[in-house]
Amino acid sequence: MSETIAQQLASRLNAALAKTDFAHDMPEGFSAQIDQAQNRQFGDYQSNAAMILAKQLKRNPREIATAIAGTFDGGEFSEKPEIAGPGFINFRLTTTALEERFKALLDDPALLGVAQVEVPQTIVTDFSAPNVAKPMHVGHIRGTIIGDCLVRMSRFIGNNVVSDNHIGDWGTQFGMIIWGWKNLLDKSAIEADPIPELLRIYREVNAKQKDDAELAEACREELVKLQGGDEENLAIWEKTIEVSKIGLQKIYDRLEIEFDYWLGESFYNSQLAPLVDELMAAGIAEESDGAICVFFPDDEKMADKPAIIRKSDGGFLYATTDLATIDYRIKQLKADAAWYVVGAPQQLHFDQIFEISRRRGQNADLQFIPFGSILGKDRKMLRTRSGDTVQLADVLDEAVERAYQIVDKKNPDFSEKEKRDIAEVIGIGSVKYAELSQFRMTDYIFDWDTMLALKGNTAPYLINAYVRTRAIFRKLGSDFEPGGAITLTADAEKDLVLKLAQFSETVPAALSDFRPNTLANYLYELATTYHKFWEACPVLKEEGAVRETRLALCELTGQVLRKGLGLLGIRTTEKM
C-alpha cells in the first residue's frame, strides 16, 4: 500500500486525460494534481486540472472538465466524477474502496499507510544548540521541540537522520565564567547543584562587567589564556562543560529527546585556520580593514553586509565555525542535506554561510528552518517577575504540576503514581503541542490556560480522544482482535475511514515544508471526526459485522493518534 488515495486518483485522472480529444494539445509533461476536497459537501477529493488546461488550451473549462469526466474510469474505486463551479472535478470514493483501504491500514500497523522514501537521504539536523554554562530558557523550547519533531517525521518515512546538538561550548562567555569561577565561586554550591551556581556567577560577572571596564578586560584576558591553552583555564572550561551537559541531559530526558552527537563549537577549533586559508587561496575571501571577509555584491540582501570569518585580531567567529561544521557534516557524516532549526533573526547569517558553501562547490541541500519568538501575555519577551529569563526546567515543572492538579480533581481515585505519570505525559505533551500546533514563524503568546485547556486544539483533548479509544476495549474486557468482518454502513464511519487514510498524505506534506502544525491540525481533525463517530455510532451494543467494524475503527483511530502524537514527540496514556 505505497500509494495514497490521492495518488491513485491522480493516476486514473491522468489516464482519463490521455484519452480525451485534446490529449495531444496539452503542454508537455502536464500532470494533473488531486487535492483533498476543501469542503466535504463537494466530495472527497477534487482536481482543478480543467481550469488550468482551459487557460493553456484557450477552451471553456467546464467543457474540458466534462470531457475528462467522460473518459474517467473510476472502476470500483471512485464514483462518477461531478463537475461543479467554474470547472472543478469532484471525486467521491466508493464504499468498497474505503473498506479495502481500511483493511489495508489494519494490516499495516507499523507505517499506517505512510510511504517510505525511494532513496533514503542522510540528513544532519541541527537544533536546540544551547550555550553551556547557561541553563536552557523558554527561548530554547521551540527549536528543540520543532527540531525533534522533524527528526521523528523524517526518520519515519525512511531517511537516515543524524541529530547533532551543536552546543555553544567555546565563546566569549567563557572569559566571564572563568573569572567568576576563580573569584566568586561557592564551592559547596557547585558540588550540591552546579547549574544554578554556574548561572549565578555568570549573571553576576556579566552584570558587573557592563560598567566595569577593568573587569571586562580581566575577563578578556581569561578568554585569551583559555584559547592559548592555559592549563588551569582549560580545566575549568572542561569541568564547566561536563556539569552543564549533565544538566542539559536531564531536560532532554524529560522531553524524551536524544542526540546522536554533541559536536559543539570547540570540536571545530583546529579546522578554522586551514579553512580561512583555503578560502583566501580560492579567492572567495579577502582582507578588508584587517579582517578576512567574504563579500556578496550580487545579492541585494547581503550586498553591503560581508561575512567576517576572521577578526583583525586573528580570532574566529561563529560564521567560521559554522562553515567548518558544514564541511564536517558533508565529508565525515556523509550528509546529503543539513537542516538548521534556528531562530528567525539568524536568517542573514545562514544566507551568508550557505552562499559561501555553494561557492566552494558544495551541493548539499542546506535548509534554514526559522521560527518566531515566544512572548509573554504583554507581547514582550517572556520574563520572570524579577526580570530574568524563564528557565525551561521551571516551565516543565509548572506544566506538570498544573496537569497534576487537573488529573487529581478529575480522577481523585487514581493511585498517586498513576496521577503523577499521567500528569507528566499531559504536562510535557501540552508544552510541546502548544509549540507544534501553530505555524513556526508566528510569534506566539505563552499562556498556561490555553496550553492546558481540556477542550479545543490542545494536547489534553487529543490524548483524551486516544483514551476513549482505549476505554472501549477496557469495557469490552479484551484487546482488539484483527481479522473481523468489515462493512461500512454509516456516514460517520466512512468519514472516519477517509480521515484515517489521509494520515499517509499528511506526514509527507508536513515534512515537505517543515511544518509540524500540518500534522497537529490533522490529528485534531481526526480526534473531532472520531468524537462525531462516537456520538453517532454505538459500538458495544451492536452485533456482528457492524460491531466488529466499529471496534476496528476505534482500534485504528487509537493507533493513528498514538503514532501521530509520537511523531510530534508526545506520549499517550491509557487513562487520564
Add this chain to the structure above:
RNA sequence: GCACCCAUAGUAAAAUGGAUAUUACGUCGGUUUCCGGAGCCGAAGGUCCAGGUUCGAUUCCUGGUGGGUGUACCA
C-alpha cells in the same frame, strides 16, 4: 539608510492560486435512560490600505501603513 519576517472575528490561530475563508477560547442557545459530557449540535462576529497579474488572490507582484528583527570584527 539597507535588508529580512509578520499583519486574518473581542482574543489566539488554520488555509500547495480555487468554490460560501476554517478552527479554538470567550459570548448566546440546545443536547445526557447509552461504550469516559474532557463530548456533540446550533448562532453571532473577520482577510491592514491602494494598485497590478489571473477565469479566480488571505496566498503572487508593486507601493504604502503598522509591528518585530538583523545589519564590519558577540553567538
